[in-house]
Amino acid sequence: MSEAAIIDGKAFAEGLRGRVAEFASQFEARAGRKAGLAVVLVGEDPASQVYVRNKGKQTVACGMNSFEHKLAADTGEADLLALVEKLNADPAVDGILVQLPLPSHMNEQKVIATINPDKDVDGFHVVNVGRLATGLPGFVPCTPLGCVMLLKDRLGSLSGLDAVVIGRSNIVGKPMAQLLTAESCTVTVAHSRTKDLPEVVRRADIVVAAVGRPEMVKGDWIKPGATVIDVGINRVPAAEEGKTKLVGDVDFVSASQVAGAITPVPGGVGPMTIAVLLRNTLVAAHRNAGIVLDENAI
Numbered sequence: 001m002s003e004a005a006i007i008d009g010k011a012f013a014e015g016l017r018g019r020v021a022e023f024a025s026q027f028e029a030r031a032g033r034k035a036g037l038a039v040v041l042v043g044e045d046p047a048s049q050v051y052v053r054n055k056g057k058q059t060v061a062c063g064m065n066s067f068e069h070k071l072a073a074d075t076g077e078a079d080l081l082a083l084v085e086k087l088n089a090d091p092a093v094d095g096i097l098v099q100l101p102l103p104s105h106m107n108e109q110k111v112i113a114t115i116n117p118d119k120d121v122d123g124f125h126v127v128n129v130g131r132l133a134t135g136l137p138g139f140v141p142c143t144p145l146g147c148v149m150l151l152k153d154r155l156g157s158l159s160g161l162d163a164v165v166i167g168r169s170n171i172v173g174k175p176m177a178q179l180l181t182a183e184s185c186t187v188t189v190a191h192s193r194t195k196d197l198p199e200v201v202r203r204a205d206i207v208v209a210a211v212g213r214p215e216m217v218k219g220d221w222i223k224p225g226a227t228v229i230d231v232g233i234n235r236v237p238a239a240e241e242g243k244t245k246l247v248g249d250v251d252f253v254s255a256s257q258v259a260g261a262i263t264p265v266p267g268g269v270g271p272m273t274i275a276v277l278l279r280n281t282l283v284a285a286h287r288n289a290g291i292v293l294d295e296n297a298i
């Protein structure tokens, strides 16, 4: 029996993509071209191939161009950097996403540093990290921005709430903590060295789990009524022999007995990540073309 409200990220993402599609068609009418997203995939990781295929389909469905570049796993770093430079210079490309992780012979930071910050729709370039840290307009990483959209839709103002972010990665935990700070939450960042994690989590009105450990956060860690955002995407063996399923970093069955609201996996944060990527690409297109867009309207 599930007591918490289920935060339907899939439905929210559909609505967001609908707004992106409206503004994308207005952009096309005004700019005389479609907004464009280039996605670069190096290697044949099956999960990455699924994400890239989904991104491509949804980009086109929103009335934008999708440019997919698939490189062999043994591609040299210099060849990838040359492709990124080519995309930087291509006026049809508004956003560039290089799917991570990259093969181990490549330096991810160097590749990200080569992306033009004004096309960095992932928000991973140090220029965008610095803009977020100082409150300047830039690009915010898609997953944490999607989480904040869901939280504000659910709770309205987040001001004064106690938030715990579990995880301190550059792509989720750190930017998540910064966005919640900007929303005037009192933020605690927990990680693998945190002492007594269950006790830290029990203080929180908002829990964001971005750990990469299947079902680690248990129901008896959750303050009754808290809002739980589960970023984790973990593929684990299913009951049926040979099959797998996706689970989050939160033990959904026990946490949903206690939480006020919770995101499911799948159907929670994951679909938001792609929808926000499309939103960021549309924002990039307007900025790059010098066309004014009310960014709060989408």
Ligand SMILES: NC(=O)C1=CN([C@@H]2O[C@H](COP(=O)(O)OP(=O)(O)OC[C@H]3O[C@@H](n4cnc5c(N)ncnc54)[C@H](OP(=O)(O)O)[C@@H]3O)[C@@H](O)[C@H]2O)C=CC1
Residues within 6 Å of the ligand: 143, 166, 167, 168, 169, 170, 171, 172, 173, 190, 191, 192, 193, 194, 197, 210, 211, 212, 213, 231, 232, 233, 234, 249, 269, 270, 273
């Ligand atoms: N839904 C989506 O769109 C996305 C989902 N993800 C998913 O989110 C999860 C996190 O991703 P990412 O941030 O890249 O992962 P990382 O592996 O980069 O970071 C994991 C963080 O969790 C911390 N951690 C690990 N073990 C524990 C523990 N036992 N207790 C407390 N903290 C712990 C680590 O601490 P320390 O720093 O001390 O090592 C680290 O800060 C993964 O499941 C990933 O698949 C990621 C991106 C997008």
Ligand SMILES: Nc1nc(=O)c2c([nH]1)NC[C@@H]1CN(c3ccc(C(=O)N[C@@H](CCC(=O)O)C(=O)O)cc3)C=[N+]21
Residues within 6 Å of the ligand: 050, 051, 097, 098, 099, 100, 101, 122, 142, 143, 233, 246, 265, 266, 267, 268, 269, 270, 271, 273, 274
């Ligand atoms: N440069 C870069 N940017 C990223 O944003 C990026 C990346 N690299 N590498 C991998 C991670 C992971 N990620 C997800 C996107 C969508 C879902 C998603 O749509 N999930 C669905 C389920 C999909 C399924 O069934 O596999 C859901 O949760 O409902 C999940 C995870 C983006 N990432």
Ligand SMILES: [Mg+2]
Residues within 6 Å of the ligand: 169
């Ligand atoms: Mg990582």
